[in-house]
Amino acid sequence: MIPNLKDSFLKKSLKERFLLFMGFLFFLIYLTFGLIIIFWEKLPLKMPYSYRLALGIVMIVYAFTRLLRFLNSNSQE
Numbered sequence: 797m798i799p800n801l802k803d804s805f806l807k808k809s810l811k812e813r814f815l816l817f818m819g820f821l822f823f824l825i826y827l828t829f830g831l832i833i834i835f836w837e838k839l840p841l842k843m844p845y846s847y848r849l850a851l852g853i854v855m856i857v858y859a860f861t862r863l864l865r866f867l868n869s870n871s872q873e
Contacts, residue, residue, distance in 0.1 A: 819866040823859050830855030 808816065833839065834852035841848065 819862075823863045823866070826855055826859035826862065830859060 830852045832852075833841075833848050833855060839848065843851075
């Protein structure tokens with residue numbers, strides 16, 4: 797599986813590789829932001845913990861939804 801992934805990555809144009817990198821970067825940003833909202837106790841947002849937990853979970857779910865949509869669109873090409 798790893799050699800296939802590497803070959804398909806190298807066959808992509810520079811623009812497609814950049815968009816692949818950006819897709820993974822934004823996945824990590826949303827995931828990190830969701831985890832920070834949940835676990836950083838001294839977050840400078842004046843929100844009850846239950847709202848912070850809900851917002852963090854929504855951010856994490858959104859990150860994985862973006863990742864799945866991104867991977868599905870790449871596998872079709």
